[in-house]
Amino acid sequence: MGISKLTTDKVKERMDIAEVVGDYVPLKKKGQNLWACCPFHGEKTPSFSLSPAKQIYKCFGCGKAGDPIQFIMDIEGVGFQEAIRHLAGKYGIEVEEDQDRTPEQDQAQNERESLFIALGFARDFFVKNLQSDEGRSIGLSYFKERGFTPSIIEKFDLGYALDGWDNMLKAAKSAGFQEDILLKAGLVLQKEGDPSRIYDRFRNRVIFTIHNISGKPIGFGARILTKDKNQPKYINSPETPVYHKSDVLYGMFQAKKAIRDKDNCFLVEGYTDVVSMHLSGIENVVASSGTSLTDGQIKLIKRFTNQVTVLYDGDSAGIKASLRGIDLLLEGGLNVKAVVFPDGEDPDSYSRKVGSEAFQAYLAANSRDFIGFKIGLYQEEYAKDPIRKAEVIREVVLSIGKIPDPIIRSVYAKEASNLLEIEEEIIHAELNKSILKTQKDFYNKQKQEIEAEEAIQEILPTEIETSFEEILRIQEREMVRILVNYGTQKLSEQEISLSSYLLSETEDLEFSTPVYARLLKLYRYALVKGLIPTVEYFIGLGDQEIQKEVIDLVTMRHEVSVHWADKHQIIINKESDDLSLTGYKTILRLKRKMVQKMMEEAKLKLKNAELEKLPDQQIIGFQELYFELKKVQLEIDRELGIVIG
Structure with missing residues (x-):
C-alpha cells in the first residue's frame, strides 16, 4: 500500500528545511539564508544554501537542489514514499495508507523500499527472539553479563538469532516476503552447488543491528557465543543496495x-x-x-x-x-x-x-x-x-x-x-619536501588526465561558438526567471499583475528550450485552474526537472547585505524596485534575440537562393524579409537604449 495524500499533506505542512537538513550537517546563518558544506560532495568552503523563507536548498557546487522531501530522497537514497515515512516519523505524524492502491502498484514499489521493509522485519524478529526461552537463556544472559540494561538493548535494537537453519526464513515467508528480496537484503544464503536450498545467514548468535544515519536497519553484525574455532567470531551483512560498509559507522x-x-x-x-x-x-x-x-x-x-x-x-x-x-x-x-x-x-x-x-x-x-x-x-x-x-x-x-x-x-x-x-x-x-612530492604526484596525475583528454579532443570538432540557440535559451531563461520570481506581484499604478503582462506578450512566441516552454505552459495552466503558481506549487508537482529548474531560477549564490548598504549610504537598484520597467525590458530583450535568430535564418535562405540561382522574385522576397526584421531590431534597440554604430 502507498501513503495517503492526507499524510503527505500533513508532512508538507509540518516539515521545515532547516530542521531536516540540520539533522545531517551543521548550519550557519549568513544573510537571509543558512549555509553548510555540501553533504553530497566533498568541499571545504560552504556552497550548500538553504532558504528558510522558500523552504528549498541548493548546492552551488554540485547542483543538487530541492525541498525537504527531495533532500531525504537524495541523502538516504530512497523513493518518495520512504522519504514521507521518514519525515512522518521525525514529526510524529501517523502514517495512513492509501486503500485505493492496486496489488500491481504495491508490487511495483521501489526495490530499495522493499529491502528496508525486509530489514525492518528482520530487526523486529531478532529483537523478539530475545524474549523466547532460547533467547533469554543464551542471548539475553550474554547481554546481562556485560551489564547491558533493557533500555540500552532497546536503544541499539540488540537481538538474537535462533539456533536452526531457517527460523528467520520461515517467519519472513509467512509474513509475505519473497526469497529474492531476502537474498538481496543479505538475510539468507543459497547453498553452494544447490541454489534451490535457502537458509538463514545468522544462526545461534547475538545480533547487533546496524542503522543508517536516519535510524533504518540496513544490516546486522552477529557474534558467536560458543568457542567453535571453525566459526568466525563475527558474521556481518554483505554489501547490498542499501548497505555500503565503506559509508557506514556503527552507532x-x-x-x-x-x-x-x-x-x-x-x-x-x-x-x-x-x-x-x-x-x-x-x-x-x-x-x-x-x-x-x-x-x-x-x-x-x-x-x-x-x-x-x-x-x-x-x-x-x-x-x-x-x-x-x-x-x-x-x-x-x-x-x-x-x-x-x-x-x-x-x-x-x-x-x-x-x-x-x-x-x-x-x-x-x-x-x-x-x-x-x-x-x-x-x-x-x-x-x-x-x-x-x-x-x-x-x-x-x-x-x-x-x-x-x-x-x-x-x-x-x-x-x-x-x-x-x-x-x-x-x-x-x-x-x-614531503608536500612538494605530494603536489608533484598530484600535478603529474592531472597532466596525464589532461593529455588523455587532449587526445580525445583531437578527434572531436575544435571550433565551438555560442550559437543563437544558446543566446536565445539564456534570454528565454531570463524571462521565465522574472515570471517565477515576481509574476504574482502587481505592476506599479496598474491593476494587472506582472504575469498577466508577460504571458500576454509571449502568447504568440514559440520558446525553443523545452523546459522553459513547459514552465510557461504549467504557469498558464495553474492560472486557468485558479491556482497561484508559486515556487511551492512547482516543487509540489513532483517533476524533478521542473523542480530543479525553478530552484535554480529563484536562488542566488551571493546577496548584498541591506544593513551594509544602508550603513555606507549606498543606493542599490533592484530589479524588483520597478517591475513595470523590468518586465518591459525583459520582453524587449527576448524579442530582440528572436528577431536576430529570424534574421540569421533569412540570411541563410538568401544565400542558398543565390547559390541555387532561384528566380529573382524569390531572392528579392528574402531580402525584403531580412530588412523588415532589421527595422524591428533597430526599433527594439532604440527602446533598450542600445547605441547603434
Missing part, C-alpha cells in the same frame, strides 16, 4: 546529536565498545566495526564535527599497525587526538572494570594530540638508535604533511620539534 544514528553537541567524535573498533560507552554516559561514539577506515566514513564524521578522538586497545603492536587511519583522518581535514588503554584492555572491558565516572576521567586525562601520541609510541625504539629516530622523524613529518591547513601544519611542526629535540628548521625542510 552514528545514536551518536550524531551528541557528536554535534560535544563537538567531538570518539572512534572505537567494535560494536560492544560503542554500547559500553553509552552505558558509561558517553554517547558521542562510533565504531568502524573492525574494518579499515575509509574516505566515506571520514566524510560522515565531518558532517557533525571536525574533532576526532581515536580510542586504542592496550596493544602497542596493534596500534602501530592501525596508524594509517590517523593519516586518513588528518588528510580529511579532521583534528585528531588519541587515547590508549592499559595493556589488555579495550573500551568495553575497561569501562566495565572501573565504572562510568573513572572511565570518563581516564579519557579526559589521557587524551593526547596525534603528534605527542605518535612520537610517544616510538620513544623507546629511537632513544638509543639514531637511525630509528631519523625514520620516526620522517614518519611524523609525513603525517603532518597530510594536514590541509598550513597554520595547523606549522603548529604541529613546532610541537614535533620540541618533542623530538630537533631544530624546527629541519622539520620544516622535511615537511616542504
Whole structure:
C-alpha cells in the first residue's frame, strides 16, 4: 500500500528545511539564508544554501537542489514514499495508507523500499527472539553479563538469532516476503552447488543491528557465543543496495546529536565498545566495526564535527599497525587526538572494570594530540638508535604533511620539534619536501588526465561558438526567471499583475528550450485552474526537472547585505524596485534575440537562393524579409537604449 495524500499533506505542512537538513550537517546563518558544506560532495568552503523563507536548498557546487522531501530522497537514497515515512516519523505524524492502491502498484514499489521493509522485519524478529526461552537463556544472559540494561538493548535494537537453519526464513515467508528480496537484503544464503536450498545467514548468535544515519536497519553484525574455532567470531551483512560498509559507522544514528553537541567524535573498533560507552554516559561514539577506515566514513564524521578522538586497545603492536587511519583522518581535514588503554584492555572491558565516572576521567586525562601520541609510541625504539629516530622523524613529518591547513601544519611542526629535540628548521625542510612530492604526484596525475583528454579532443570538432540557440535559451531563461520570481506581484499604478503582462506578450512566441516552454505552459495552466503558481506549487508537482529548474531560477549564490548598504549610504537598484520597467525590458530583450535568430535564418535562405540561382522574385522576397526584421531590431534597440554604430 502507498501513503495517503492526507499524510503527505500533513508532512508538507509540518516539515521545515532547516530542521531536516540540520539533522545531517551543521548550519550557519549568513544573510537571509543558512549555509553548510555540501553533504553530497566533498568541499571545504560552504556552497550548500538553504532558504528558510522558500523552504528549498541548493548546492552551488554540485547542483543538487530541492525541498525537504527531495533532500531525504537524495541523502538516504530512497523513493518518495520512504522519504514521507521518514519525515512522518521525525514529526510524529501517523502514517495512513492509501486503500485505493492496486496489488500491481504495491508490487511495483521501489526495490530499495522493499529491502528496508525486509530489514525492518528482520530487526523486529531478532529483537523478539530475545524474549523466547532460547533467547533469554543464551542471548539475553550474554547481554546481562556485560551489564547491558533493557533500555540500552532497546536503544541499539540488540537481538538474537535462533539456533536452526531457517527460523528467520520461515517467519519472513509467512509474513509475505519473497526469497529474492531476502537474498538481496543479505538475510539468507543459497547453498553452494544447490541454489534451490535457502537458509538463514545468522544462526545461534547475538545480533547487533546496524542503522543508517536516519535510524533504518540496513544490516546486522552477529557474534558467536560458543568457542567453535571453525566459526568466525563475527558474521556481518554483505554489501547490498542499501548497505555500503565503506559509508557506514556503527552507532552514528545514536551518536550524531551528541557528536554535534560535544563537538567531538570518539572512534572505537567494535560494536560492544560503542554500547559500553553509552552505558558509561558517553554517547558521542562510533565504531568502524573492525574494518579499515575509509574516505566515506571520514566524510560522515565531518558532517557533525571536525574533532576526532581515536580510542586504542592496550596493544602497542596493534596500534602501530592501525596508524594509517590517523593519516586518513588528518588528510580529511579532521583534528585528531588519541587515547590508549592499559595493556589488555579495550573500551568495553575497561569501562566495565572501573565504572562510568573513572572511565570518563581516564579519557579526559589521557587524551593526547596525534603528534605527542605518535612520537610517544616510538620513544623507546629511537632513544638509543639514531637511525630509528631519523625514520620516526620522517614518519611524523609525513603525517603532518597530510594536514590541509598550513597554520595547523606549522603548529604541529613546532610541537614535533620540541618533542623530538630537533631544530624546527629541519622539520620544516622535511615537511616542504614531503608536500612538494605530494603536489608533484598530484600535478603529474592531472597532466596525464589532461593529455588523455587532449587526445580525445583531437578527434572531436575544435571550433565551438555560442550559437543563437544558446543566446536565445539564456534570454528565454531570463524571462521565465522574472515570471517565477515576481509574476504574482502587481505592476506599479496598474491593476494587472506582472504575469498577466508577460504571458500576454509571449502568447504568440514559440520558446525553443523545452523546459522553459513547459514552465510557461504549467504557469498558464495553474492560472486557468485558479491556482497561484508559486515556487511551492512547482516543487509540489513532483517533476524533478521542473523542480530543479525553478530552484535554480529563484536562488542566488551571493546577496548584498541591506544593513551594509544602508550603513555606507549606498543606493542599490533592484530589479524588483520597478517591475513595470523590468518586465518591459525583459520582453524587449527576448524579442530582440528572436528577431536576430529570424534574421540569421533569412540570411541563410538568401544565400542558398543565390547559390541555387532561384528566380529573382524569390531572392528579392528574402531580402525584403531580412530588412523588415532589421527595422524591428533597430526599433527594439532604440527602446533598450542600445547605441547603434
